Amino acid sequence: MFSKLAMILKSTAICRHYSQCVISLVVLHPSYKFSDRVTVAFFLFSMVHCFAQGIIQSFLYSIDTEFEGVVTEIVHAAHIPLINMTYLEGSSNHLTLRMCDNIPHGQSHYPCMVIFQSGVNVINASAVESDTQKSISILADYSQGFEISTADDGVLVKSSAAEPVILNQQCAQILVYPQQVLQNSVREDMTFIFFQFWVLGVSVFAVGRGSIPHMITALGSRFLIAAWSAYIVIYRTKSQQRIFRELVSAPGTPCGVELFPTYFGTRYVYNIADVVMSFTALLLSALLSWNLLKVYSAQSFKRVGAPEHVLRIYKYFMAVQAVLQLEVFVLVVATSLWVDVLTRTAISKISTHTPIYDALIIATTVLVIPWIALGWYGVRREQKRLIISFLGVGFFFISGWAIMFYSIVYRWSFVQWPYLGCFTVASFILIISSMILGTICWRNFDQGLAQYLNAEDALADSNFAPEVFQHSDVEKSGEKSDYYTYDEPDFPMPTFHSAMQSGEIMRSDGSRMPAPVRGPPPSYDRPYNAPTPF
Structure with a gap:
């Protein structure tokens, strides 16, 4: 079977x-040998962890989607134009929230107006037609059902659990900020769900092909996931909870209701589970990868025995592979996030150079896979034309996305959404790193790397087994081989045995004589050559 x-x-x-x-x-x-056990353990660990952490991030996506849908429905019921966006400034207890219909920087006419300042009494704070305790009980459980509709003086929220609540227009304008934050959280959740399955695919390929670059790529991906999960738990979730309370649920605010009663508590539990799994996966992956990397490194060029300078060049080649594989996901994610911002937020109404952005996005999407292939084959086959094309496309990516920072809408999105900024910076670092490593490999062309790689592939395709030349395990274990050895045989008779131990042989008359010196065993498989007479 x-x-x-x-x-x-x-x-x-x-x-x-x-x-x-x-x-x-x-x-x-x-x-099985130890290396085989580690391989199976790594495979099973990757599979189990992918689905386990994918489920946790699916829970995060579910809760973010639920609350984002409620806030978006309230904003739409208040008929707030899509072009309007919020701009938050200040620190705790000194927040200033502005509503803008354009980017608030670089404009001849300032496009924003203040809609809320913490610590300042609001004129229409009493427009909520119920007290705070009743509001909490009404919106505590969205699963019980509620209805949102437009009223004459605001937004009417009906629930089967209590009396209806009217949120005034100023409250609806403030809720644009939580809407933007929750929409970004939904995008992040979707990205990390796909990220888990991408890491699984890379890990399976790594152990299936014994690939060191894929192993390093998977380990680097887990480091990025763990770092972002720690940032969310340590800083961002608590910061958002404080800001949401100060803007929406604190007494005396235009809303004065708790629209997020269970959101942050539930999300924090999921975040804790996510960060624990992320760091556990990083440590286990590092341990298993270290053992597998030692095995794979020992097997590199075992069949043909590459010299030291070829092994050094080969390490640069593997580094190029690892960087390019990680760049595939990072660059695609950074581009996709910008596409989502450009089409589904207020930026879509504000941007005046969207066709130029679309051209760069399409060019990046079309060229990213050929660019990876150019880098791999260019170094692998030592083709100067391919490596020059690879460097040219990489320069196009760097210059094109660097020019994007000339766009005020892109700079604004980059600063306001740290997640987009992190992936953008990571993509720049990886592109530049791949070009530097590719240039180093180019400078070491015609030094034997391609010949050894071709020999390695030829032996691998012929199912050549290098293990037949491995004697270290047998020698260390002390097991006897089936081949002829030059050890002295044991004599069957005790007399001869004892005599041989003393270096003498007993004659029939009781006298002793020196034992003859034994030479090498006879070669019966070679033809007999008679000695030449003197």
Whole structure:
């Protein structure tokens, strides 16, 4: 059964050799070597962790979507134009929230007006037609059902649990800020759900092909996930909770109701679980990857025995592969986030150079996969034309996205949404790193890397097994080989045995004579050559 399944996996290119397919199917058999156990453990860990953390991030997506839908419905019921967006300034207890119909920087006419200042009495604060306690009980559980509609003096919120509540127009304008924050959270949740499955794919490919670059890519991806999860738990969730309370639920504010009664408590629990799983996965992945990297590094060029300078160049080649593989996801995510901002937010109404942005987005989407292929094949085959094309496309990416910072709407989105800013900066770092590493490989062309890689692939395609030349395990274990050895045989008779130990042989008359010196064993498989007479 395992043979058939292994052949299926090999035919689908999940694993390259039959032995690797068997390792992927059998679970920790006692007869397996340590490296095989680590391989299976890494595969199972990647699979289980992907689905476990994917479920947690799905819960985060669900709660963010639920509350974002409620706030968006209130904003739409107040007929606030899509072009209006909020701009928050200040610190705790000194917040200033402005409503703008354009970017508040670089304009001849200031396009914003103040709609809320913390610590300042608001004129229409009594427009909520119920006290704070009743408002909390009405909106405590959205699953019980509620209805939002437009009223003469605001937005009417009806619930089957209590009396209806009217939120005034100023409260609806303030809620544009939580709407923007929650929409960004939904985008982040979706990105990380896809990120988990992308890491799983890279990890499976790494153990299936014994690829060091893919292993490093998976480890770097988990580091990014863990770093962002820690940032959310340590700073962002608490900061958002404080700001939302000061803007919406604090007594004396234009809203004066608790629209997010269970949101931050539930989300914080999910965030804690997410960060624990992220760092656990990072540590386990680092431990397992370290053991696998030692095995894969020892197997590099084992078949042909590359010299030291070729191994050094090969390390740069693997670094190029790892950077390019991580850049695929980071660049695509940064581009996709900007597309979402450009089409589904107030920026879509404000931007005046959208066709130019669309051209850069389309060019990036079309060129990213060929660019990766140019870098890989250019270094792998030592083709100068391919590597020059790779550097040219990389320069186009850097210059194109650097020019984007000339756009005021892009700069505004970059600053206001740290998640977009992080992925954009990461994409720049990876592009520049890949170009530097590609240039280093270019300078080391024609020094033997391509020849050794071709020999390695040729031996791998012929199913050449390098293990037949490994004697270290046998020598260390002390097991006897089936081949002829030059050790002295034991004599069957005790007399001869004892005599041989003393270096003498007993004659029939009781006298002793020196034992003859034994030479090498006779070679019966070679033709007999008679000695030449003197």
